[in-house]
Amino acid sequence: MLSDKVLDNLPQEVRRRVEPYVEAVQLMTQTSNAKVLRSMAPSGIRGLILQRGKQGVPTKMPSHHRVYFDWTYPNDHPDMRELYTRAKEQQWNGDDLPWHIDVDPENTEKPIMPRQFMAFDDLRDRGIRLTDLEERRLNSSVASWMLSQFLHGEQGALFAAAQVTEAVQFFDGKLYGSTQVVDEGRHVEVFHRYLDTKLNKLYQINDNLFVIIDALIQDSRWDVKFLGMQIMVEGLALGAFGTLYQMTKEPLLKELLRMVIQDEARHVHYGVLALRDHFRHELSDSERREREDWAFEVALLMRNRFLSFEVYEEWFEHKLTRKEWAEFVTNSPGFAVFRQVMFKRLVPNLREIGLLSDRIKPHYDRAGLMKYFDGQSARELSGDQMIAELDAA
Amino acid sequence: MVGKRQARVGRFDVAAALAARALPGAMTPLIEQARLDAKMILERASGRAPSPLIGEQAEPAPLREVDLLSILPRAFVEKLRSAERDVRMLTGRLILGKNPSPLIERSRPAAGAVVSLPRKTPAMTRPLKVTDVIRETDDAVSIYLTEADGSALEFRPGQFLSVDVIIDGERCRRAYSLASACMAGTPRHITVKRIANGRVSNHLNDTIRVGDELAVLGPSGNFTVEPRPVNERHLVMIAGGSGITPIMSILETILRLEDRSRVTLIYGNRSWKDVIFRDRLAALRDEVGDRLIVDHVLEHAPEDWSGGRGLLTRDVLEGRLDALGIQDDGLQRYFLCGPTPMMQAAHEALQARGVAANRVAEERFTRPEEREGAKGSSEAELVMISRCGHEHGIQVEPGQTILEAALAAGIDMPFSCAMGGCGACRVRLTSGDVRMEEPNCLSRAELEQRYVLTCVGRPHAQSSILVEGA
Known part of the structure; x- marks a missing residue:
C-alpha cells in the first residue's frame, strides 16, 4: 500500500x-458503501483522530432514537418472553x-493469562530482551488492558441496552431488555471491582472500541443499535470472555467470567431473535447491504481493538513502530486464539440474521473468518452449553 | 467543614476580571472594589438587599479565578471547551509527539472517603460432608467429615474447626477440635459434648445425621505439634472432659508417627461413663504399650476405683504427677486443655515444679455468650485498611466486625477461625479505637504493640489498620 511505503520512508x-x-x-476507507462511511466517519474522527475517549473528561454523546411506547401491553414475542423468564431466574x-x-x-502458578500468551521470542528477534520479571509484568499489563476494555465495553453495553429497551417495538422484548440492563450493570460492577481491588490498574478505552460505541449510541436506527450492541459487541465479547475463561488459572476471574458468559449468551440470542425477521423481510436490499457493510466495518474495528495499542504506548512506543507491534500481536499465540474464538462466535450469528450474503463473504474470507461459518448461533447455544463446551475444550 | 458559598459569576465579574488582566497589577485592588460597589448598587436597585446576617452572603469569586467564558451560553461554552480539548489532543500527538497516558489515573481515596459501602457479608464458611456419626458417650457424639468433594480434610494435630450452625434463624459459631490422628487414610472427626444449655452442642447432639452438611472455617489454631519420626520425646498432657479432643489428636499422631516418643495423660472426668475415647485410649495403650500412660481421675468414682479421685485441682494434680513419677527434665512439653479452673490449677502446679511457661501449651475455648466488650460503636464507623501499599476505606456497620465489613467490600483479608481463637486475622491498629471480644488469643505483648483481631474487633471511632506481611 502506498501509505505504508510513505510511512517506511x-x-x-x-x-x-x-x-x-x-x-x-x-x-x-475499507468500506465502499457511502452510507456506511457517512454514518461511521464522524465516530471515526471522534474516536481515532480526536481520541475523545482519552481526553480525561466524561464523554457526552447525543442520542437520536425514538422511544417506542405501547399502551396495549401485547404478548407479542413468545421467544423473547421465554428469554425474559429465563433471565429473571438466572439473576x-x-x-x-x-x-x-x-x-x-504476577503469580506464575495461577496466572491470569498463560505465559506463552505472547510470542516473547518474536520480541527478542526484534531486539527487545525482557527479563523473566518483565515478561510476567507485560503479561499482567495485557491482562489488565484486556479486562479494562471489557469494562469499557460493558459500560457501552449498559447504556446501549437501555436505549435498545426504549427503541425496540416488541413489548416482550422491552421486558427482557430490562433484565439485560441489570445484567450489564452487574458486569460493570464485577469487572470494575476486579480491576480496582485485585489488579489496581485501569487502562483508557481503546480508540477502536470508542468508535463502535460512539457509532451505535448516536445512530438513530433501532436495528443498527441492536446489530452493533447485541450482535457485534456482545457476540465478540462472548467469544473473548470464553477464551479468557478457558485460559485463566486465576480462580476468582474464572468464576466471574463463568457467570458473565451465561448472561452474555442470552444477550446475543435476544439480538438474533429481534433482527432475524426484520433484516430478512422488512428491509430493502440496499438497506440490508448497508447493514452488512456496517457490520463488516465494525468487525474490523473489533479486530483492531485487540491490537492493544495502549499496552504498546505504555511499554514499547520508542522501541517499535505501531506496525511492528501490530505484527507482534497478530502473531502472538494468545491473541490469535482470541481472534479465532471471537469470530467463531460472531460469524454464525451474522449468518443467522442474514448479513452474510455472497456479496460480503469474500471480505470476511480475506479477513480469514469464513472457516467459522458452520458454528452454532446463539439461538442454538445456551450459556450452560457454552460453559460445558469451554470446560471440555 | 463546608466551604463558604460562592456567588454566581456575572457580567460585572467578567468585566472586572478582563480589566484586571489588561491593566497593571497595582490597579487590581481598585478594580476589585469597583466590582463590589457596582454589584451592590445593582442589587439595591433591583430590590435585593444584602443579607443582614454575617456569613450568609455568597462570596464573590476571586478575580483571577473568574472564567471569562462564563457569561456565554452554557451549551456554546461546552462546545468551545470540547473543541479546545480536540485541538489539544491533536497538537499533543502531532506537534509535541505526546500521546495521552494509556492508563487512567485515579486518585486514591483520601482518608475519610468511603469507597466501599457495606454489602451482605460473603459466605466465609465452606460446607463439609457428614460421612458418619458415632455416639461416644451419652453426652458426646463424634461427627466424621470430609470436604464437599469427598477428599480428606487437611489439618495439623490439635487444630480446630469453627462450625457455623443456624438455630432459630441466628448464626452461632463454635470451635470444635479435630480429634483424629493426623495421618493419611484416617477419617477426620470432631467430637461434640453436650454442655448444659449449650445451644450448638445440644443441637448437634440431637440433630446431626449422615449426609448432612456442616458449614465450617479452618482448620485453625496453634495448639499443635509437628510430628517427626526421628524425635524421642515425652509429652505430658492434662485434659478435662471434652478437652480431650485436641489432646487425643496430638497424642495418637505422636505415638503412631514417632516410634520412640511417649505420652503421659492425666485425664479428668465426672464419672467412668463420661469418659470420651475410653475404649480408643485402651486400644491404643494395648498397641503401643508403655509408651502411653493414661491416668484417669474421676470426680464420682466407684468404690472399687483404684485411680485418682476428685476434680483436677492443684492438689490433686500435684498428687497425680507425683504418683506417676513425673520429674521435669527441663525438656518435656506440657499440653493442657479443659475447663478454666483446671487450666489454672495445672499452670500453678507446673509453675511450682519449675516448668518454664514457654514449655506449656494450652487450648482455651469460650462460648461467644461468655465474651465481653463485643458490641462496638452504635454508629457506622469508617476504617481505613492499608494492604499491599494500597488504602481502602470501608464503612463498618454497628454490630459488624471489621473482617466482615472488609470481606463484604471485596478486600482480601487474612483470617481463619473467625472467632478470635487463632490469630490469623491479626492486624496492627495505627490510629483510632478498636475493641475486641474477650478473651481472645492475643498475648499481652501483642496488645501492647497495638495488634487487634479483625474477626472479633469492632471500631469505636474512625480507625486505621495495617495488614502486615500482605
Missing part, C-alpha cells in the same frame, strides 16, 4: 506521530463471587 519520530492517523484513514449477585481470593497478577 519517514524519520522514526515523524512516523510515530502520523502513523495512527494513517491507520485511521486506511480503516475508514445472580456480584457480591457472591469469591472476592476473598487473593489475586497476584
Whole structure:
C-alpha cells in the first residue's frame, strides 16, 4: 500500500506521530458503501483522530432514537418472553463471587493469562530482551488492558441496552431488555471491582472500541443499535470472555467470567431473535447491504481493538513502530486464539440474521473468518452449553 | 467543614476580571472594589438587599479565578471547551509527539472517603460432608467429615474447626477440635459434648445425621505439634472432659508417627461413663504399650476405683504427677486443655515444679455468650485498611466486625477461625479505637504493640489498620 511505503520512508519520530492517523484513514476507507462511511466517519474522527475517549473528561454523546411506547401491553414475542423468564431466574449477585481470593497478577502458578500468551521470542528477534520479571509484568499489563476494555465495553453495553429497551417495538422484548440492563450493570460492577481491588490498574478505552460505541449510541436506527450492541459487541465479547475463561488459572476471574458468559449468551440470542425477521423481510436490499457493510466495518474495528495499542504506548512506543507491534500481536499465540474464538462466535450469528450474503463473504474470507461459518448461533447455544463446551475444550 | 458559598459569576465579574488582566497589577485592588460597589448598587436597585446576617452572603469569586467564558451560553461554552480539548489532543500527538497516558489515573481515596459501602457479608464458611456419626458417650457424639468433594480434610494435630450452625434463624459459631490422628487414610472427626444449655452442642447432639452438611472455617489454631519420626520425646498432657479432643489428636499422631516418643495423660472426668475415647485410649495403650500412660481421675468414682479421685485441682494434680513419677527434665512439653479452673490449677502446679511457661501449651475455648466488650460503636464507623501499599476505606456497620465489613467490600483479608481463637486475622491498629471480644488469643505483648483481631474487633471511632506481611 502506498501509505505504508510513505510511512517506511519517514524519520522514526515523524512516523510515530502520523502513523495512527494513517491507520485511521486506511480503516475508514475499507468500506465502499457511502452510507456506511457517512454514518461511521464522524465516530471515526471522534474516536481515532480526536481520541475523545482519552481526553480525561466524561464523554457526552447525543442520542437520536425514538422511544417506542405501547399502551396495549401485547404478548407479542413468545421467544423473547421465554428469554425474559429465563433471565429473571438466572439473576445472580456480584457480591457472591469469591472476592476473598487473593489475586497476584504476577503469580506464575495461577496466572491470569498463560505465559506463552505472547510470542516473547518474536520480541527478542526484534531486539527487545525482557527479563523473566518483565515478561510476567507485560503479561499482567495485557491482562489488565484486556479486562479494562471489557469494562469499557460493558459500560457501552449498559447504556446501549437501555436505549435498545426504549427503541425496540416488541413489548416482550422491552421486558427482557430490562433484565439485560441489570445484567450489564452487574458486569460493570464485577469487572470494575476486579480491576480496582485485585489488579489496581485501569487502562483508557481503546480508540477502536470508542468508535463502535460512539457509532451505535448516536445512530438513530433501532436495528443498527441492536446489530452493533447485541450482535457485534456482545457476540465478540462472548467469544473473548470464553477464551479468557478457558485460559485463566486465576480462580476468582474464572468464576466471574463463568457467570458473565451465561448472561452474555442470552444477550446475543435476544439480538438474533429481534433482527432475524426484520433484516430478512422488512428491509430493502440496499438497506440490508448497508447493514452488512456496517457490520463488516465494525468487525474490523473489533479486530483492531485487540491490537492493544495502549499496552504498546505504555511499554514499547520508542522501541517499535505501531506496525511492528501490530505484527507482534497478530502473531502472538494468545491473541490469535482470541481472534479465532471471537469470530467463531460472531460469524454464525451474522449468518443467522442474514448479513452474510455472497456479496460480503469474500471480505470476511480475506479477513480469514469464513472457516467459522458452520458454528452454532446463539439461538442454538445456551450459556450452560457454552460453559460445558469451554470446560471440555 | 463546608466551604463558604460562592456567588454566581456575572457580567460585572467578567468585566472586572478582563480589566484586571489588561491593566497593571497595582490597579487590581481598585478594580476589585469597583466590582463590589457596582454589584451592590445593582442589587439595591433591583430590590435585593444584602443579607443582614454575617456569613450568609455568597462570596464573590476571586478575580483571577473568574472564567471569562462564563457569561456565554452554557451549551456554546461546552462546545468551545470540547473543541479546545480536540485541538489539544491533536497538537499533543502531532506537534509535541505526546500521546495521552494509556492508563487512567485515579486518585486514591483520601482518608475519610468511603469507597466501599457495606454489602451482605460473603459466605466465609465452606460446607463439609457428614460421612458418619458415632455416639461416644451419652453426652458426646463424634461427627466424621470430609470436604464437599469427598477428599480428606487437611489439618495439623490439635487444630480446630469453627462450625457455623443456624438455630432459630441466628448464626452461632463454635470451635470444635479435630480429634483424629493426623495421618493419611484416617477419617477426620470432631467430637461434640453436650454442655448444659449449650445451644450448638445440644443441637448437634440431637440433630446431626449422615449426609448432612456442616458449614465450617479452618482448620485453625496453634495448639499443635509437628510430628517427626526421628524425635524421642515425652509429652505430658492434662485434659478435662471434652478437652480431650485436641489432646487425643496430638497424642495418637505422636505415638503412631514417632516410634520412640511417649505420652503421659492425666485425664479428668465426672464419672467412668463420661469418659470420651475410653475404649480408643485402651486400644491404643494395648498397641503401643508403655509408651502411653493414661491416668484417669474421676470426680464420682466407684468404690472399687483404684485411680485418682476428685476434680483436677492443684492438689490433686500435684498428687497425680507425683504418683506417676513425673520429674521435669527441663525438656518435656506440657499440653493442657479443659475447663478454666483446671487450666489454672495445672499452670500453678507446673509453675511450682519449675516448668518454664514457654514449655506449656494450652487450648482455651469460650462460648461467644461468655465474651465481653463485643458490641462496638452504635454508629457506622469508617476504617481505613492499608494492604499491599494500597488504602481502602470501608464503612463498618454497628454490630459488624471489621473482617466482615472488609470481606463484604471485596478486600482480601487474612483470617481463619473467625472467632478470635487463632490469630490469623491479626492486624496492627495505627490510629483510632478498636475493641475486641474477650478473651481472645492475643498475648499481652501483642496488645501492647497495638495488634487487634479483625474477626472479633469492632471500631469505636474512625480507625486505621495495617495488614502486615500482605
